[in-house]
Amino acid sequence: MTNDIIKLYVATDGCDECGNGSFDRPFATVGAAQKVIRKAIKNGGITDDAYIYIKGGTYYLKDTILIGAEDCDAKYTVHYTNCNDEKVRLIGGTPVTGWSDPDGDGVFEADVSFNNDFYALYENGVCLTAARETDWKAKAVKDPSHLQAVYGSASSWFGDVLKIESIDGDNIKTYITKCDWSGDLQYLQGAREYITEAGEWAIEGNKVYYKPKDPSALESAEIIAGTVGNIFTVRGTDDEHVKNIVISGLNLEMNAFGENLAAHARPHNVTSEFDTNLGALVYLNNAENVTVKDCRMSNAGYVGVVMQGYAQNNTVYGNDITQTGYAGIFMIGEDPGSLNYCSRCNTISNNKIHDVGNFVGHGAGIYLMNSGENTVTHNEICNVPRYGISMKGIRYGIFGDNGLGDVPFEDHWKYNQTTKNYFGFNKIYNTGARSGDGGGIEGWGMGPYNHIDNNIIFNAYRGIPTTGWRGHSIFLDDACHKAKVTNNIVYDENAVAVNAGMFIKSIENYVVNNIFDVGYEKNGAADIQPFLCPAGGSVFKNNIVYSEVVGSLHDDGSFTEDGDNARIMYILDDSANCGQKSAFDSLDEMDKNIYFNAKGATQFKIDGKLLSLEEWQNYEKNTHKYEAESIVADPMFVDAANHDYRLDENSPALKLGFKPIDTSTVGLLPDFKF
Numbered sequence: 001m002t003n004d005i006i007k008l009y010v011a012t013d014g015c016d017e018c019g020n021g022s023f024d025r026p027f028a029t030v031g032a033a034q035k036v037i038r039k040a041i042k043n044g045g046i047t048d049d050a051y052i053y054i055k056g057g058t059y060y061l062k063d064t065i066l067i068g069a070e071d072c073d074a075k076y077t078v079h080y081t082n083c084n085d086e087k088v089r090l091i092g093g094t095p096v097t098g099w100s101d102p103d104g105d106g107v108f109e110a111d112v113s114f115n116n117d118f119y120a121l122y123e124n125g126v127c128l129t130a131a132r133e134t135d136w137k138a139k140a141v142k143d144p145s146h147l148q149a150v151y152g153s154a155s156s157w158f159g160d161v162l163k164i165e166s167i168d169g170d171n172i173k174t175y176i177t178k179c180d181w182s183g184d185l186q187y188l189q190g191a192r193e194y195i196t197e198a199g200e201w202a203i204e205g206n207k208v209y210y211k212p213k214d215p216s217a218l219e220s221a222e223i224i225a226g227t228v229g230n231i232f233t234v235r236g237t238d239d240e241h242v243k244n245i246v247i248s249g250l251n252l253e254m255n256a257f258g259e260n261l262a263a264h265a266r267p268h269n270v271t272s273e274f275d276t277n278l279g280a281l282v283y284l285n286n287a288e289n290v291t292v293k294d295c296r297m298s299n300a301g302y303v304g305v306v307m308q309g310y311a312q313n314n315t316v317y318g319n320d321i322t323q324t325g326y327a328g329i330f331m332i333g334e335d336p337g338s339l340n341y342c343s344r345c346n347t348i349s350n351n352k353i354h355d356v357g358n359f360v361g362h363g364a365g366i367y368l369m370n371s372g373e374n375t376v377t378h379n380e381i382c383n384v385p386r387y388g389i390s391m392k393g394i395r396y397g398i399f400g401d402n403g404l405g406d407v408p409f410e411d412h413w414k415y416n417q418t419t420k421n422y423f424g425f426n427k428i429y430n431t432g433a434r435s436g437d438g439g440g441i442e443g444w445g446m447g448p449y450n451h452i453d454n455n456i457i458f459n460a461y462r463g464i465p466t467t468g469w470r471g472h473s474i475f476l477d478d479a480c481h482k483a484k485v486t487n488n489i490v491y492d493e494n495a496v497a498v499n500a501g502m503f504i505k506s507i508e509n510y511v512v513n514n515i516f517d518v519g520y521e522k523n524g525a526a527d528i529q530p531f532l533c534p535a536g537g538s539v540f541k542n543n544i545v546y547s548e549v550v551g552s553l554h555d556d557g558s559f560t561e562d563g564d565n566a567r568i569m570y571i572l573d574d575s576a577n578c579g580q581k582s583a584f585d586s587l588d589e590m591d592k593n594i595y596f597n598a599k600g601a602t603q604f605k606i607d608g609k610l611l612s613l614e615e616w617q618n619y620e621k622n623t624h625k626y627e628a629e630s631i632v633a634d635p636m637f638v639d640a641a642n643h644d645y646r647l648d649e650n651s652p653a654l655k656l657g658f659k660p661i662d663t664s665t666v667g668l669l670p671d672f673k674f
Contacts, residue, residue: 006040006050008033009083012057026055030065030080037078038070051079054250056086060094060224064233069240080232082249092228092255092281093122096208099218106211107195108218112225113206119146119190120226120257120301120325121201121208127299127323127358128210131194131202132187137169139193143204146190148259149174152361154464155436156183157386158263159360164188176274179263182361226256226301229279236286241310248293252281257301257325261359264369264392269401271394271445272335273369277326280306284314291315294673300324304356307331307371310342320674321353327364328353328381331371333417336394336445337402341417343371348379350669355383361435364390365428372419372447380667381428386435386442387475388428388457391418393445395479397532409534416479419447424454427667432461432471432498439475440490448482456666458491458643461498465558472527474502479533481507487661489645490525491517495559500570501525501545504586508537513659515645518567519549522557523605526570528583535586541593542657544635544645545569548598565600572606590626592656594635602632631656 007023010033014026027033033052040046050073065080072078082088094115099108112118121128132150133139141147144164149172152159160182162174172185188194192204201210208225212218231252236242256279264273279302282292286309297304297319304321307314311331321328329351333343348366357363365381368374369392381388393416399407404415413419423441432438440457443450452474460473473490476483480503490501500523501516516525525545528538552563574583595602595613604616611619613632635658636648647653647660654660 005048006037006046007053008036008051009053009055011055012059030054034071041070041073046073046076049077049079051081053081053083054088055083056088058089058091060091061228061231064228064230067232067234067242067245069236069242072242072244074243077244077246079246079248080250081246085249087251088249089251089253090231091224091253092231093224093226096121096223096225099210101215106215107209108212108215109207109209111206112203112208115225115227116203116206118225118227118256119259121210122224122226122254122299123212123221125253125299128201129199130189131191131196131200132189133191133194134187136167136188141191141193144191146203147188148190149188150186151178151182151184153183153186154361154434155466156361157181157436158265158362160263161261161359163259176260176262177267179265180267181265182263224254226254228255230281230283231255232282234282234284234287234290238286242287243289246291246293247282248291248295251296254299255279255281255301257359261302261326263360263362269398271392271398271402273332277302278306278308278330278332280304282306283308284311285309287314288312289314291317292319294318296674297321298323302326303328303330304353305329307343307346309333312343312345315347315349316351317347317349318672319351321351322355323358324356325359326357327367328356329365330367331374332367332369333371336370336392337399337404337415338370339414341372343417344373346374348374348376350378350672352668352672352674353379353381357385360385362386364388366390367392368418368421369393370417372417372421374421376421377424377426378665378667378669379426381426382430383433384431385433386431386438388431388440389423389426389442391421391443391446391450393418393447395445395533413448416445416447418443418450420449421451423450423452425666426455428455429458430462431459432463435463437461437469437475438463438471440473442475442477443480443483444477445479449484451484451486452488453484454487454661454666456489456663459493462496465496465556467556469499470557471498472500472503473498476503476506476509478531479506480509483509485509485511486513489515489661489663491643492520495520497522497553497557497559499523500527504528504538504540505531506533506535510538511540511543513542513661515544515546515661517546517640517645518569519547520553520559522553522568524568524570528570528572528586529575530581530583530586535581538587539589540587541589541591543593544653544658545593545595546635546637546640548640550599565597566603567597567600568603568605568610569595570604572604574607584621584623587624587626591629593627593630594653594656594658595630595632596634598634629656
C-alpha cells in the first residue's frame with residue numbers, strides 16, 4: 001500500500017470490523033481509516049498524499065477525532081475531506097430522543113443517563129437558551145449541579161459565565177472569580193425551576209427538560225446534546241509536531257459548552273487566557289503546515305478554530321464560521337508575558353465569520369494573543385458583540401502585576417509577541433453590539449509593527465448610547481505602539497456613533513492615506529489623547545476626513561436630525577495625559593490632510609475648544625505647526641452617500657499626495673464557496 005496513493009472511505013453504513021476502507025466496503029469511523037494510514041507511515045512512510053474520504057451523511061461523534069504526530073508524514077499530506085463534494089455533517093454531540101410531557105405543562109423531558117453533564121443543547125442547528133432567572137432567591141432549586149452565574153451587561157467591557165459553587169441569597173460563590181470589568185450579575189441559569197419561556201431547557205438528575213416553542217414538531221426535530229469538546233484535535237508534542245494535514249469540505253457542528261467561560265482579564269490586572277475557554281470545532285497545538293479549508297462551522301460552544309501553543313505556518317481559508325459562544329478564530333501562543341515566541345506565521349484568509357461570540361460581551365471574530373507575523377486578509381467579519389479583530393498582549397504598566405518584575409521599558413517589547421501581523425483587505429462591520437466599547441480592529445498591549453491596511457470598516461459600535469468610551473473603528477487602545485494604519489476606509493451608517501475613526505495615544509503610530517467618513521462619529525477621524533503609556537513620534541497625514549450627514553451628534557453618541565450639522569474632524573486633548581507626553585508633542589507629523597463637511601461647519605476640538613482649521617493652524621499651542629499644508633475642500637468622491645469613495649481625477653486630495661484606494665478586492669475572494 002505504501003507504493004500507491006492511499007484512498008480510504010468512511011460512510012454512515014460502513015463497518016470498522018468488516019470493512020477494508022474501500023469505496024464499496026467503507027469504514028464507519030475516521031479512526032479506523034487513521035489506523036491504516038498510521039500503519040503505512042510507521043512501516044516506511046507513504047509515497048504520495050493520502051486521503052480519508054468521508055461520504056455524505058450525518059456522523060454523531062462520541063469523542064474527538066484526534067490527529068497526532070503518528071498520523072502525519074514529513075513529506076506528504078494527509079487529507080480529511082468529503083467524498084465527491086457530498087454534504088458531510090460531523091456533529092460533536094449526541095441525539096436526545098424519547099421526549100414526553102407527563103405533567104401536561106408543556107415542559108417535555110427525556111432521559112440523558114448516557115451523559116447528564118452537558119451545558120449546550122441544540123434544536124435543528126439552533127443553540128437553545130439555558131433556563132434563566134433574575135429572581136433566584138424566590139425559587140428553590142432541587143438540583144444545582146448545572147447552575148451558572150452570568151455577568152456582563154451591555155455597558156460592560158467583559159462577560160463571564162461561571163459555575164456556581166454555593167449560593168445563599170445574594171451571596172453567590174463561583175469556582176472562578178469573576179473579572180473586575182464584567183459588571184454586575186445579570187441572572188442565574190441552568191435549573192429546571194427556572195424554565196418559564198418557550199425555548200428554555202435545563203438538566204435535573206438524569207433528565208433534560210425542555211419547553212419547545214412548537215411541541216408538535218418535537219418528535220421530528222433533531223435535538224443534540226453538545227457532549228464532545230473538540231471535533232478535530234490536531235495535537236503534536238514538543239518534540240514531534242503534527243504537520244502536513246488538510247481538513248476540508250466538511251460541516252462541523254454543535255459541540256460542547258462547559259462549566260465556565262471566564263474573561264481573560266483576571267483580577268488584579270493579571271492577563272491570562274483560560275484553557276477551558278479554548279474548546280473548538282478544530283483545535284491545533286504543536287502543529288505546522290495544517291490547513292482548514294472550505295468548511296462550514298456552526299454552533300461551537302466556544303470557538304470555531306483555535307491555535308494554541310506552538311502553531312506556525314498553518315492556514316485557515318475559505319470557511320464559513322458562525323454561531324459560536326466566544327470567538328470565530330483564536331490564536332494564542334503562551335499567555336502574555338511569556339518569552340516563548342511560538343505562535344506565528346499563520347494565514348487566516350477568505351473566511352466569513354459572522355454572528356459569533358454569543359455567550360459573552362467580549363466575543364470577537366478573530367482574537368490574537370501573543371501571536372505574531374500572521375497574515376489576516378480578505379475576511380468578512382460581522383455581527384459580533386465587541387471586536388471584529390482583537391490583538392491582545394500585556395501593557396507595560398502592569399508587568400509587575402503579572403509577575404514579570406522590574407523590566408526596563410526598552411526591553412519590554414520581547415514580551416509582547418502580537419507583533420508584525422498584517423491585516424489587509426478585510427471587510428468588517430456591525431461590531432460592538434453588546435459591550436461597553438467595541439472596534440472593527442482593536443489592540444491592547446500588543447507588540448510593535450502591526451500593519452492595518454486596505455480594510456473597509458463600518459458600524460464599529462452598535463451598542464447603547466452612553467457617555468465615555470464606546471469604541472473606535474480602528475481601536476489602538478492602551479500601549480499599542482508602532483502600528484501602521486494605511487489605505488483604510490472607515491464610516492458609520494446610522495445614529496449610534498462610535499467615538500472616532502481611530503485612537504492615537506501611544507508611540508509612533510503611523511496613520512497615512514485613509515478615508516474617514518465621520519458623519520456619525522462624534523469625535524471625527526481620531527481621538528489623539530496620550531494615556532497611561534509613553535507617547536510620541538506618531539504621524540497623521542494624507543488622510544481624507546469627510547461628512548455630509550444632516551443632523552446633530554450628542555455627548556452620549558445619540559443622533560437627532562436637527563441642529564447645525566457641524567462635525568468635529570478629530571479631537572486633540574491633554575485631559576487624559578496622566579503625566580505622559582503632551583498631546584501637542586505626541587506627533588512627529590500632522591499635515592497634508594483634506595477636511596470637508598458638506599452640510600455644516602468643519603471643526604477641530606482642541607483642548608476642549610472648537611476651532612476652524614485656520615484657527616487650529618494658528619493656535620498658540622500648535623508650536624509644531626501641525627496641519628500647515630492641510631486644507632478644507634471637497635475631495636470630490638464619486639458617490640460618498642452610497643460609500644463609493646473613488647476620487648474624481650481633479651480631486652484636491654490627489655494634489656496633496658493622497659493615493660487612490662482600490663476597494664475592488666476587499667473582502668471575500670471569488671473562490672469563497674458559501
